[in-house]
Amino acid sequence: MSECKKDECKERHSKNLSLLLKIASKMTPGEDLKDLLPKLMNFMGEDLGIIRGMVSIFNRKNSSIIVSSSFGMTDEEKSKGIYQLGEGITGKVVESGEAIVIPDITSDERFLNRTGSSGMDKKIAFICVPVKTTSEVIGSLSIDKPYDERRFIDDDLKILKIITTMISKSVQLHRAIHEEQTLSMENNRLQDSLKQKYNPKNIIGNSSIMQNMYELIEKISKTSSTAIIFGESGSGKELVAQAIHYSSDRATKPFVTFNCAALPESLIESELFGHGKGAFTGAITEKEGKFQAADGGSIFLDEVGELSLTAQSKLLRVLQEREIEKVGTNEQVKIDVRVIAATHRDLLQLVEDGEFRLDLYYRLNVFPIMVPPLRDRKTDIPLLVDMFIKKYSEITNNLVTRISTPAIDMLMSYHWPGNVRELENCIERAVILAEDEVIHGYNLPPSLQTIGNVIPEDSGKLQRHLDLVEYEFVIEELKRTRGKIRAAATNLGITYRQFGLRVEKYGIDIDKFK
Numbered sequence: 001m002s003e004c005k006k007d008e009c010k011e012r013h014s015k016n017l018s019l020l021l022k023i024a025s026k027m028t029p030g031e032d033l034k035d036l037l038p039k040l041m042n043f044m045g046e047d048l049g050i051i052r053g054m055v056s057i058f059n060r061k062n063s064s065i066i067v068s069s070s071f072g073m074t075d076e077e078k079s080k081g082i083y084q085l086g087e088g089i090t091g092k093v094v095e096s097g098e099a100i101v102i103p104d105i106t107s108d109e110r111f112l113n114r115t116g117s118s119g120m121d122k123k124i125a126f127i128c129v130p131v132k133t134t135s136e137v138i139g140s141l142s143i144d145k146p147y148d149e150r151r152f153i154d155d156d157l158k159i160l161k162i163i164t165t166m167i168s169k170s171v172q173l174h175r176a177i178h179e180e181q182t183l184s185m186e187n188n189r190l191q192d193s194l195k196q197k198y199n200p201k202n203i204i205g206n207s208s209i210m211q212n213m214y215e216l217i218e219k220i221s222k223t224s225s226t227a228i229i230f231g232e233s234g235s236g237k238e239l240v241a242q243a244i245h246y247s248s249d250r251a252t253k254p255f256v257t258f259n260c261a262a263l264p265e266s267l268i269e270s271e272l273f274g275h276g277k278g279a280f281t282g283a284i285t286e287k288e289g290k291f292q293a294a295d296g297g298s299i300f301l302d303e304v305g306e307l308s309l310t311a312q313s314k315l316l317r318v319l320q321e322r323e324i325e326k327v328g329t330n331e332q333v334k335i336d337v338r339v340i341a342a343t344h345r346d347l348l349q350l351v352e353d354g355e356f357r358l359d360l361y362y363r364l365n366v367f368p369i370m371v372p373p374l375r376d377r378k379t380d381i382p383l384l385v386d387m388f389i390k391k392y393s394e395i396t397n398n399l400v401t402r403i404s405t406p407a408i409d410m411l412m413s414y415h416w417p418g419n420v421r422e423l424e425n426c427i428e429r430a431v432i433l434a435e436d437e438v439i440h441g442y443n444l445p446p447s448l449q450t451i452g453n454v455i456p457e458d459s460g461k462l463q464r465h466l467d468l469v470e471y472e473f474v475i476e477e478l479k480r481t482r483g484k485i486r487a488a489a490t491n492l493g494i495t496y497r498q499f500g501l502r503v504e505k506y507g508i509d510i511d512k513f514k
């Protein structure tokens with residue numbers, strides 16, 4: 001029905017196009033619909049020459065349709081614009097999902113003028129288009145236009161259909177984003193609760209290799225099977241053994257530890273299995289061994305690789321028969337003990353060297369757990385440091401509230417051959433040495449002093465220490481001033497040039513602080 005003249009048509013098309021572009025540019029995924037709709041109505045007012053316009057939203061809960069955003073309407077008119085499904089033109093459009101076009105609304109009996117809009121004494125063209133998603137009608141978009149522009153009515157209908165499609169896409173996008181956020185929040189919540197479940201309270205570390213280990217601990221603790229923990233000295237094997245025991249249903253029963261490397265071979269058997277009265281010289285009374293003491297619970301056999309071949313064969317029997325024989329007796333005692341062994345040695349190599357029984361190796365290796373060395377999970381260092389600072393602040397009664405950047409850098413770049421035990425000792429010492437509630441780089445042991453390579457080799461002990469302190473001050477000030485040399489120099493009471501010389505001396509990269 002477009003009866004517009006050629007030039008008029010051209011002008012309208014370019015206006016329509018500009019309108020669509022303006023609307024599209026506002027429809028970014030982050031844009032809230034509440035902000036978007038008023039802008040959209042204003043653009044329509046500017047470019048479509050409408051008298052009034054409104055976007056109504058269908059509220060499924062109470063079946064009412066209310067005006068959400070409008071153009072050319074007072075707040076009072078807006079507030080009156082409430083329709084029930086099927087009521088008036090808007091209600092019918094939302095109910096049927098079909099657009100309605102009326103060249104002169106004032107003579108149409110479906111028109112209720114619920115809003116009480118003025119100017120209805122003149123003829124007015126009206127278009128109302130549903131806003132629908134693929135599955136439902138969510139509202140409508142309607143406009144009033146001067147009657148004498150009705151020749152553009154087909155074009156206007158097309159434009160309105162495009163705009164409502166855009167609104168509906170935006171609504172769907174918002175819903176999808178909202179759903180995704182809800183899902184991801186739910187996912188995070190579930191993951192956190194899993195983490196809490198799997199994260200044994202006594203073990204610190206959130207790195208992914210530790211998370212994998214927690215999952216394994218959780219699985220093992222549900223069984224009564226033998227487990228063996230491999231890992232370097234000081235990496236936390238005993239903590240893992242405790243975690244297995246205390247998250248199992250044996251938690252209320254004893255957890256007995258035994259270090260297989262700590263006793264001479266002659267004493268190991270009687271310690272583990274006990275002995276009868278007079279079993280050997282000095283055995284004046286009967287004695288219960290560690291296995292019996294652990295009955296119903298778990299025994300942690302640390303350094304299992306150090307057991308003699310004789311002790312190994314006795315251990316093998318315990319694992320196979322679930323009974324022990326006290327030294328010097330023929331009495332068999334049934335026991336119910338879960339064995340958790342640990343070693344820092346390469347057991348297969350010991351087997352190859354004839355120092356460890358292959359059959360015992362297989363018996364122990366039911367559930368192997370590898371505790372990663374600290375150098376493979378350096379992201380856990382800050383957490384461990386925090387925990388040890390709190391622990392030793394309390395024990396030593398010397399309050400430490402933080403650790404300086406150079407000090408944490410030093411801890412992060414060290415290779416930790418002694419693992420967490422070495423880190424713990426290091427923090428204990430630093431807490432004792434700390435004087436201003438802060439652990440500084442110079443409070444850490446000399447083995448960690450990585451800036452040592454920028455301090456001349458031949459500098460004496462005193463000079464070296466002074467350099468370390470100076471370095472620490474320079475770094476702290478750069479951190480505080482975010483790399484502003486002049487401010488840092490002023491704060492330290494030295495000149496810009498003197499500060500620059502120190503930056504050069506210690507090879508400090510200023511950009512790292514900006």
Ligand SMILES: Nc1ncnc2c1ncn2[C@@H]1O[C@H](COP(=O)(O)OP(=O)(O)OP(=O)(O)O)[C@@H](O)[C@H]1O
Pocket residue numbers: 202203204205231232233234235236237238239240302344384420421424
């Ligand atoms: N992940 C950790 N979180 C908190 N503390 C830890 C952790 N790992 C180790 N520690 C601490 O480090 C010290 C050494 O740990 P543990 O005795 O368990 O190591 P280990 O591997 O059994 O050592 P070894 O082989 O020498 O017996 C302990 O004080 C322990 O509390």
